[in-house]
Amino acid sequence: MLPKASSSNLLINSFLPPSPTLRKIAHLPNKLPHTTTQHGSRFICLSKKLSIDTQKEETVIVGGGIAGLSTAVALHRLGIRSLVLEQSESLRTGGTSLTLFKNGWSVLDALGVGNELRTQFLEIQGLNRTQTLPQRFIQDDNHQQHRLSIKTHEGKDLRSFDFKDVDPSQEVRAVERRILLQTLANQLHPDSLQFLSKLAKIEQDDATGETRLELTNGAQLSAQIVIGCDGIRSPIAKWMGFPEAKYAGHCAFRGLAYYPNGQPHEPRVSYIYGRGVRAGLVPVSPNKVYWFICYNSSNPGPKITDPSVLKRQALDMVKNWPSNLVSTIEQTPDDTISRTPLEDRWLWPAVTPPVSKGRVVLAGDAWHPMTPNLGQGGCCALEDAIVLAKKLGQAMKSRQGSTEDALRSYGQERWPRVFPLTIRANLVGALLQWENPVVCSLRNELVIPKLVQIRPLLEHTNFACEPL
Template identity: 30%
Template sequence: MARALIVGGGIGGLTAAVALHRRGRQVTVLERAESLEPVGAGISIAPNGQRALDVIGLGDTVRELAAWQGPGGMRTPGGRWLARTDSAATARRFGSTLVLLHRATLIELLRAELPADAVRTGTPAELTDPGDVDRPATVSTPTGEEQAELVVGADGINSAVRGTLFPEHPGTVYAGFTTWRCVVPSGGREFAPHETWGRGLLWGTHPLKDGRSYAYAAATVPPGGRAPDSELAELRRLFGSWHDPIPAILDAATAEQILRNDVRYVQQPLPAFHRGRVALLGDAAHAMPPSLGQGGNQAIEDAIVLAHHMPGDADPGPALAAYTADRLPRTMDVVRRSARTGRATTVRSRAGVLLRDAMIAGVGRFGSSMMLRTFDGVLDWQPPERTYAARPDGR
């Protein structure tokens, strides 16, 4: 049985492991962290990500976790609605609505689809040989070297696998803003999901199915900064006077729950998403700003397309070339769209904000369908095949 080593046990890596396992490969996930408990908060699974998960039999399970079926939209810091969106309109245009859930929930769903011994935590891995048509790829771990017919680099935005494959690539660049994220109890409060855009500032709040709320924020600040007291205190300074339920969300949070990260992305495309017998996916290949909520969805798409192209025991070279041809143009288009949206959300000048808000309100007057058109070509993606979830031989 052909073997696949997946370096990284995040959402993209685990999806790849499940998809390759269903294709009949022996999979081993090598995760540096001591557990799969993700250091993260919420994630939005869009219709394109849900269709990708359909291929491995998890799409409907995720859809059942949708917490909100109704209106939402974009607001000003004072609470005025700039534009309204509607989950039913999203479903009509793209086949389903967005599903917000905790990253840990999706990690657990994916892990449950793998054999008990498929995931090895506390195992840092270094790619030492990408392999070729005549030899397998080699990965070094604390317990020795391991070889496989296929290695998948799913080790995130600071990917060491990417650096080994393409040492000449400049890596990631700062997107111009920093984000904060948290998941807090909602206290029984009900509210419509929203994003609120200010001057160089953004806030988003979304209900989760389990009764908690996922909140995120962004600000145009220099990279590498940290609050002098706590990140929660910083959020109160920036957003404490904004509309309800933002102050209540901040009151429900603790300083330990706040995650702060500078946003970096792959501005210059890689020459390919593979080399030798190694494939890159997710942030390792095409890290993007979170402005369209597509980072995790594109990683899931990557995993499904990679497994689709993989042959049995044959040289994976042609299949990896086909994977690059499928994924590199699409993902870099989403990267560029995300970067443009990120720049729009964090406009700092008063005149720029007035112009931006007027344009959003103008589009919003035409209803949800006009707003949703901006996601054409992203959320309407279809997987290369419908499902192989139930195939006993994985073929």
């Protein structure tokens, strides 16, 4: 057990049961040989230390996702070592892709991995949008034109543009999540990543300011700084007093189609709007295409773990929709298909807790989960990483100001950015998910063609990111 601290602690075991693998590790003898697991072409530390002795660390990052790894890389480039704790056996290998706009790419450039990723993924030229009703879809004969096209179900063109026409500096690419994580991890020393490390308990010592972490395998750590990058269900955020993310009223099927002989789509995003249902196709690489179906639902429904069932459900939902959407779903390996509820958390001032508590701080989805309607979840996680690393670097290297001040400054800089984006993403989703035929007609005849200004829609991708 951990020594008793003067502040309250949170037992996380009650809702995060250890896996059989972790139970086995917990009963291994204290003196274990150094164990590694192969990850890609490199070997990454599986467990740095599993004895009952407390492992001392200056900076611990909980969570090996986009926010966690990008923060670790940013700190590493500033000469600051961190330890990343990841509860899984390896980096995430499943999942689909995420769309990164120019703000995300500016951060990846600062982290030194932008060009490596660019060579693997297509640059998206623009967007095609069509509106369809069940049984009444009319396909655009010019669907391969290099412009955005927003149409009604009758084929009326509502809007058209290219990303570069609106903003010459814009850059849009869909990136496979697993490759992004692998690329970031490759920038770190193998000992910086510790797998099979699920958080069981966290507590702060008010006397020393240190944070003590206990893992489900029995390992204990003491850290000067803890960065919670543990996702939308973050135990650290819960310990800090943040409410659970709220369901937005929509669920989404997602998948990554694979074409061994080359995918047939132009490098453009294709959106199809119905009543309460919308779908999208995003070319990722010469062989892969990401797709999604977002639909209204009063509740998330039961969790289904069989991807073949999810695939059938997705196909049933769009069986009368464009053939290119249906064929893309049919071309998708079952193990890439998922269905998730869309959730977010609005960071109301004076209501939600601050981003930091002592020397514990949050980043990414652990702090500001948002719906994917603006394509900014991953981009904002990258922004968090670069800003947080710079603030910590200044405090730790120059000794000007306390670490606590640096974390508060990070929150003060990031909150005006992420709070409005979270609300805006939610409202855009509500607009696109309308079901009433009269309201949908208003959306198609007035809102999209006459009221929506394209340039302001992309202004949120402006982010000044200086080199580290």
